Amino acid sequence: MTEFELREKTEELISLCRKTVAEGYRIAVTGHDSPDADSIISAVMMRDLLKKLNIDCRIRFGTVPDNVTVRDMKKLGIMDGISFDGFEEKDRLLLVDHHKSFYKNRVIASVDHHTTLPEPEGEVAIVVSASSCGRVIFDMASACSLCDGELERLAIYSVYLDTQSCRSPKFKRSDIEWLERGIEKHGIDREELTRMGFVLCDTDEDIEVLAMYGFKRYSFGARPSFSTCIQIDTALPEWGVIIEKIIGYLAGELARMDGALWAFVVNMPIETRSDIYFIEQSGKTEKVELDRLASRSRDVIPIVAMAQ
Numbered sequence: 001m002t003e004f005e006l007r008e009k010t011e012e013l014i015s016l017c018r019k020t021v022a023e024g025y026r027i028a029v030t031g032h033d034s035p036d037a038d039s040i041i042s043a044v045m046m047r048d049l050l051k052k053l054n055i056d057c058r059i060r061f062g063t064v065p066d067n068v069t070v071r072d073m074k075k076l077g078i079m080d081g082i083s084f085d086g087f088e089e090k091d092r093l094l095l096v097d098h099h100k101s102f103y104k105n106r107v108i109a110s111v112d113h114h115t116t117l118p119e120p121e122g123e124v125a126i127v128v129s130a131s132s133c134g135r136v137i138f139d140m141a142s143a144c145s146l147c148d149g150e151l152e153r154l155a156i157y158s159v160y161l162d163t164q165s166c167r168s169p170k171f172k173r174s175d176i177e178w179l180e181r182g183i184e185k186h187g188i189d190r191e192e193l194t195r196m197g198f199v200l201c202d203t204d205e206d207i208e209v210l211a212m213y214g215f216k217r218y219s220f221g222a223r224p225s226f227s228t229c230i231q232i233d234t235a236l237p238e239w240g241v242i243i244e245k246i247i248g249y250l251a252g253e254l255a256r257m258d259g260a261l262w263a264f265v266v267n268m269p270i271e272t273r274s275d276i277y278f279i280e281q282s283g284k285t286e287k288v289e290l291d292r293l294a295s296r297s298r299d300v301i302p303i304v305a306m307a308q
Helices: 003-022 037-052 067-076 133-143 149-162 173-185 190-197 239-256 296-307
Strands: 026-030 057-060 091-096 107-112 124-127 216-218 225-231 262-268 273-279 285-290
Touching: 003 026, 003 091, 003 107, 003 124, 003 133, 026 037, 037 057, 037 067, 037 091, 037 133, 037 149, 067 149, 107 133, 133 149, 149 173, 149 190, 216 296, 225 239, 225 296, 239 262, 239 273, 262 296, 273 296
Parallel strands: 026 057, 026 091, 091 107, 107 124, 225 262
Antiparallel strands: 216 225, 262 273, 273 285
């Protein structure tokens, strides 16, 4: 999408938001369920962008984030004013960091960086391949001359936290120069940013909690499939036993939810590699080892789509 096309689409979205409010509805900006850092940062960026234009909106989610995401978002100081209690009847949804809703509220628009199926919901869809959804919203604001330092700062964090500090295959190398300038301009501690971007999980959390990190549901057929994802430091030997317990737990959850397949992604960002466990209801599990970090759009969705 060219800058001109992005500006046109952004202006179309802005007009739709104004119309929605004028009709007496409330705009609820929301990321995907079990929101990760990019979903929350993107929601904050979209809310702040609309508020620059005096368009009233709120951030609402249907489910709560995991403990690691809460930890990191508190570090950024952006958790205030966000509801995780679901939606109200008058809410019209503006989706960020995903483009398919599982809620009954009408979707007015989608802004996403995942260009995978299904087709985007809403009257306006801005779905372009990018390192993060925060990066997309930064580009939208820039195209309309609405960007400021805080939006850029949040966009930088969104990229690092959604690409395991630029090590994921979904990271766009064309972002390197922009990131370098921004980190210097905003005085961001590079070492802290990099460590934060690894989004490492803690070994002392309950198996049931760890197993559901990064939960995503896929509905390509009659039976749903699911995926979850954790980031680990392999220097901690206890992860071997923990992963075995998680696989057993997920097989039980898959049977309980009558799903077709569960993809459990174990990222090891410090070593830049991943393992993916494809789990069936019977407990049969196929392990795929990657010598790079996994991308769910590239390494998971094609497999679960065939399973359904």
